[in-house]
Amino acid sequence: MIRINNVQVKYGNQLALSINEPIIMEDGDRIGIIGSNGAGKSTLVKTILGLTNYQGSIVTDLKPEEIAVHMQHNHYANTMAVKHIMETILNTSIKKNKMLQELITFFDFEECLKKKYSSLSGGQKQRLTIILVLIQDSPFVFFDEVTSGLDFETRQRLMTKLGEWYLDKNTTLCVVSHYYEELEQLVNKILILEAGQVVDFGNKDELFRNYCGKTVITIENNEKNKELTKSLLKLKAPAHLIALSCQNSDLEKEITGLLIKEDINFKRSNNDIEIMSINAKAHFHENKAGGKNHAEKTA
Amino acid sequence: MQKKQLNWRLVQYELRNIVGNIFVIFFGVFFPIMMSALFSIVIKNQVPEEQYSGAITSIFITMILIVPMAVLLIGYAANYSQELEKDIPLRLNLFGFRERTMLFAKMIAYLIFTTGAFLLYTIFDIIMLDIQVPKLSSALCLIASLYALSVILFILAHGIATIFRKFGPTYAVSMLLYFGFMILCGMMGVSVDQLPKALKAIAKLLPMSYMSGDFAGFWQGGKYNFAPFLQSMLFFGAVSLIILILSIRKNQRVIK
Numbered sequence: 001m002i003r004i005n006n007v008q009v010k011y012g013n014q015l016a017l018s019i020n021e022p023i024i025m026e027d028g029d030r031i032g033i034i035g036s037n038g039a040g041k042s043t044l045v046k047t048i049l050g051l052t053n054y055q056g057s058i059v060t061d062l063k064p065e066e067i068a069v070h071m072q073h074n075h076y077a078n079t080m081a082v083k084h085i086m087e088t089i090l091n092t093s094i095k096k097n098k099m100l101q102e103l104i105t106f107f108d109f110e111e112c113l114k115k116k117y118s119s120l121s122g123g124q125k126q127r128l129t130i131i132l133v134l135i136q137d138s139p140f141v142f143f144d145e146v147t148s149g150l151d152f153e154t155r156q157r158l159m160t161k162l163g164e165w166y167l168d169k170n171t172t173l174c175v176v177s178h179y180y181e182e183l184e185q186l187v188n189k190i191l192i193l194e195a196g197q198v199v200d201f202g203n204k205d206e207l208f209r210n211y212c213g214k215t216v217i218t219i220e221n222n223e224k225n226k227e228l229t230k231s232l233l234k235l236k237a238p239a240h241l242i243a244l245s246c247q248n249s250d251l252e253k254e255i256t257g258l259l260i261k262e263d264i265n266f267k268r269s270n271n272d273i274e275i276m277s278i279n280a281k282a283h284f285h286e287n288k289a290g291g292k293n294h295a296e297k298t299a
Numbered sequence: 300m301q302k303k304q305l306n307w308r309l310v311q312y313e314l315r316n317i318v319g320n321i322f323v324i325f326f327g328v329f330f331p332i333m334m335s336a337l338f339s340i341v342i343k344n345q346v347p348e349e350q351y352s353g354a355i356t357s358i359f360i361t362m363i364l365i366v367p368m369a370v371l372l373i374g375y376a377a378n379y380s381q382e383l384e385k386d387i388p389l390r391l392n393l394f395g396f397r398e399r400t401m402l403f404a405k406m407i408a409y410l411i412f413t414t415g416a417f418l419l420y421t422i423f424d425i426i427m428l429d430i431q432v433p434k435l436s437s438a439l440c441l442i443a444s445l446y447a448l449s450v451i452l453f454i455l456a457h458g459i460a461t462i463f464r465k466f467g468p469t470y471a472v473s474m475l476l477y478f479g480f481m482i483l484c485g486m487m488g489v490s491v492d493q494l495p496k497a498l499k500a501i502a503k504l505l506p507m508s509y510m511s512g513d514f515a516g517f518w519q520g521g522k523y524n525f526a527p528f529l530q531s532m533l534f535f536g537a538v539s540l541i542i543l544i545l546s547i548r549k550n551q552r553v554i555k
Contacts, residue, residue: 049393065302065395075385079319080312088312089394091303132394 001025001140001172002048007056009043009196017043017196019056025172027139032183032204033176034277035193041176042072044193045142068138072145072176074129076117082128083113089132103131106161123154130158134165144176159185180273190273192280199277199284208271211235211279213245215252218275219259219266228262236278243275303395305403313408317370320378327370328416332423335362339428356431357515359424360441361486364507366416367449368480373473375409376456380469383460398547406453413449417442434520444510444532451506451536458542461550485511506532 002025009017017040025031033041046052048060049069076085086100087093094100094113104110107127112120120128126146133141143162147155159182166173166186177183183190190207192199200207213233218241219225225242232255237243246252252268259266269275303309317323338358346354382388391401424430433441456473463469483498484507485491491502491512502508509528517523 051389069393071386071390071393073386074390075387076390077312077316077319077382077387080315084312084315088308089303089391089396091306091308136394 001027001029001062002058002060004048005057005059007047007054007058009040009047009052009054015196016040016052017047017054017193019044019198021198021201023191023198023201025140025174027172028170029189030166030173030187031175031189031191032187032273033174033191033193034178034180034183034273035199038195039193040196041193042144043196044191045069045071045144045174045176049142062140066138067140067142068133068136069142070126070129070133070144070146071142072148074125076128078116078118080116081114082117082120085117086113086128086132090135100131100135103135106165107131122149123151123158126150126158130162138171140172140174142174142176145178146175147177147179147182155179155182162186180277183273184271190277192277194281194284197284199280204271204273207280208273208276211276211283212243212272213247214249215246215268215270216272216275217244217246217252217255217259217266217268218242218272219244219264225264228258228264235275236282237275238278302397303400305400309396309400309404310407310411313405314411316378317374317408317412320374322377323370323374323412327366327374327413328419330369331362331365331416331420334365335359335420335424336427338362352429352431353515355428356518357511359428359430360514360518361511363417363420363441363445364448364484364486364511365481366420367413367445367452368477368507370413370416371409371449371452372456372480373470373477375405375453376460376469376473377466379405379457380460380463380466383464384466402457405457406450409453410446410449417445431519433518437514437518437520441510441514444506444514444528447532447536448506448510451532451539454536454543455539458539458546461546462542464550480505480507484508503527504531504534506535 004019004023004025007017007019008015033044035041043052047054048058049067050064076082083094090097090100092100094104104113107130109124109127109131112124112128117125117128130146133143146162147158150158163186173186175183175186188204189202190204191201192207200210212235216235218237219229221237221240221242229242229244233245233247235243235245244255246255256266256268335358339355342354342358343351379388388398388401392398455476459472459476460469463472481487482489483491483494483502484505485502486507491499491508494502506528509531513523513528
């Protein structure tokens with residue numbers, strides 16, 4: 001569907017994106033694109049859409065109009081009611097379009113139709129673009145930080161609705177997000193970016209196994225827990241957590257048994273994208289540093 | 300998703316966009332009517348009675364030029380640059396509207412709006428002022444010239460807004476051109492012939508100079524050499540078109 005090969009994007013002298021190994025996005029893929037601010041996530045989306053000047057090749061059998069996109073920032077005219085904007089973009093009448101009516105109801109958007117865009121709340125603005133994107137029924141859809149700026153409850157509801165909408169569809173989805181729990185529900189592949197470079201790309205479960213093992217158990221990072229787990233294999237984790245890697249079921253049982261015995265609260269996961277991405281990035285930086293040292297030694 | 304074609308709904312959208320901008324309504328519709336009324340009062344005691352009707356006609360022709368200049372050069376440039384600043388055309392482009400389609404829809408909508416403004420101005424001035432009855436060919440000549448000028452100003456405004464992509468500099472440049480054109484083309488009380496030699500040479504490149512200075516002369520008949528006027532129209536159109544092409548090439552969306 002889309003093959004990205006040796007693509008480089010520069011903003012002035014700064015390298016914003018550099019993809020050396022080919023990335024192939026196939027029919028029906030649900031891809032989560034993650035990375036810190038400035039990692040190149042939105043640049044990648046814009047590059048695939050042809051909105052940046054890039055070197056390299058992006059080969060696709062899709063026409064530009066077959067790619068629907070919810071951009072990070074979406075603005076519309078403030079001079080008229082949202083209803084007219086929707087009807088113009090979709091070239092239809094809401095009264096006569098049943099599918100559009102269903103989507104409006106699905107996203108509880110009826111009360112917004114007579115308002116101007118500037119009068120909508122953050123969540124309502126996001127829902128407007130989502131409705132416009134979903135009704136296109138495009139084979140390839142980008143959602144770039146579709147839930148940013150929304151409260152927890154609205155985010156959850158939005159992602160649940162998106163999941164329901166695409167449940168039986170073969171649409172290829174690319175979802176850029178900082179909220180890993182949303183991606184856990186929605187995607188089956190992960191692309192990790194760091195400072196414009198690809199850390200890794202692949203099946204979500206395989207990446208988890210590669211960087212974390214079979215399962216990960218996380219506990220609070222305190223002195224007692226540090227002492228208790230000092231002999232166990234630890235993974236990189238956010239500062240407030242200790243992440244223990246379980247390579248097999250026996251080890252997992254052993255660790256959970258120990259934690260239950262010591263009355264320590266823990267969380268078990270076999271798809272924790274946050275821990276996986278932290279460790280993938282650490283691995284990436286170690287490899288880079290190793291390669292650099294090796295080059296220096298050879299020189 | 301399919302490529303969206305030019306349709307009436309898109310033109311209606313653009314019309315709503317224009318009507319939603321109060322500045323376009325004021326400066327494009329009411330301001331020229333006010334100016335023509337004001338100038339007619341000012342000249343009343345300065346012009347002999349037998350020449351008054353001719354002078355009023357000249358004011359009518361001169362002030363009608365404010366309509367396309369305010370609606371298109373200032374109004375459209377300001378509106379469109381604000382849209383560009385918020386990436387609204389890009390958003391529509393990503394929904395399948397080609398730049399060309401959006402451009403045509405805007406042009407049609409602005410021409411419809413300008414037609415309304417011309418009609419309103421003419422009706423008010425006919426009621427308020429003692430305008431001479433024109434020869435049909437002269438009236439048609441003015442109408443054709445006004446539409447040609449409107450299209451050129453639209454192209455120029457689109458080009459300026461697309462180059463800067465920000466409201467501030469676009470508004471500054473379009474206002475500078477607006478007042479520049481008004482001064483050079485005899486709309487500020489100084490006729491083209493009274494300008495210094497260098498400014499006069501520039502004014503002669505602008506079709507508005509000929510319209511405000513010469514059109515009243517053959518309003519009720521007579522001969523007129525259209526060649527310099529047509530040359531200026533072609534020159535002004537060519538410059539505007541070049542600016543538009545450069546601006547579009549600068550911002551083209553590329554799939555390699």
